[in-house]
Amino acid sequence: MSPSDTVLLTTPLDALHRELGGKMVPFAGYAMPVQYPKGILGEHLATRSGAGLFDVSHMGQVTIEAADPAALLEKLVPGDIAGLGVGRTRYSVFTNPAGGILDDLMISKLAPTKLYLVVNAACKQADFAHMKDKLGADADIRMLDDRALLALQGPKAAEVMSGLCDGAAQQPFMSIRETQVAGIPALITRSGYTGEDGYEISVPSAKAEKLARLLLGLPGVEPVGLGARDSLRLEAGLCLYGSDIDTETSPIEAGLSWIIGKRRREQGGFPGADRILAELADSPAKRRVGIRPDGRAPARAHTEITDEAGNRLGEVTSGGFGPSLDGPLAMGYVPAAFAQPGTKVKLVVRGKPLDATIVAMPFVAHRYFKGV
């Protein structure tokens, strides 16, 4: 049986995607819209100029309840979760004993005794088993299978949400609130995966379509599929788990050393701390970098990166075309000595070495909410 023959799971918005003309593709075991009739280019640009509505209900939503869930979760992630304030959200990763990354995730503190996590769809069963195995004896860990997750992203997101939800415009970046959106009980984080201002809105599955229709009926809001979600996050320099980070790459190699809190650097106590703290002190062998091809040809994942003499440096982990950049862009890993912005490299596309330059990320400046 080929993967396409297996029965795909659907999100609570499946019927709406089809009604909107979404081109449905298998993704992490779910039927998901890769694009709508507007197309990836148009959806991408609509998100950067207005507001894009994304169905991310395939992602895993998990709560951890315990006397001190932060102390427990710190056994699995290198972030400072004890120091995370109530109502605050933080990006982190689950690490393995070899210092690689099992998944990346968002962690929000709903109460001193309750954390809310959002993990990747492809990893959610493994993450859940991992947490149950390591923390289950001391915590009540639940997968919120009865909830949908919508993301509203773009410069008009705050204005759109303000009409449906009190205090939405003032909500700080990387914070969480339990509130109501148009009368629907919701868990709202001000965060996203596009580099734009925006929200991720968790609602009961049964209310998801009502909320999505309401949002899509407002001016400037366009449905956006997985295709543009990928080009938006790539322009924002954000990692895609399974491509840019995986069980081999460490957070330091991936340029995520900022997620490791000061106290955690001093105390360790997370899986793979030996390798990760050594790389922090000494610089890792390779680093994730942004790359701009000098010409117009995109360099896709697994494109070989060489130095100017043709010696292999590494490979592209994500690459394509950036609609807002109006040009090709990529990220990949190179030895630390080649990671400096401005370094000239070659990308071997269809057998031809093409000129490219290491650049700082993000490729398109983040426009997160900075406060009023």
Place this chain on the structure above:
Amino acid sequence: MSEMRFTKDHEWIKVEGSTGTVGITDYAQHALGDLVFVEVPEAGRTLKQGDECAVVESVKAASEVYSPASGTVVKANATIADQPGLVNESPEDKAWFFTITLSDPSELAGLMDRAAYDEYVKGLE
């Protein structure tokens, strides 16, 4: 009036005398989505029927274009390299990819005519 012939890979060729003009079909551009990069073959390149002769890339993926006939490339359409979106707008007219001097016109008999191609595409949907 010259007739267009079509391949199962969704290329078209329009023949006048011993010269063919090659492009991709409306079905192909629609399936690919917004094109952001097109690479056309250089003049003088010799192609066999079925050879990879051009590349089209959308935001998401790269795809190959295969030559519908054997011959030598006469001229490539530089406009589509500068404006890949023209392939989406006018795939079977303005956004031709290249012209080719046919070395074996008998190959064309193996390609579909418009009616057969339309029927073929219907079967894919």
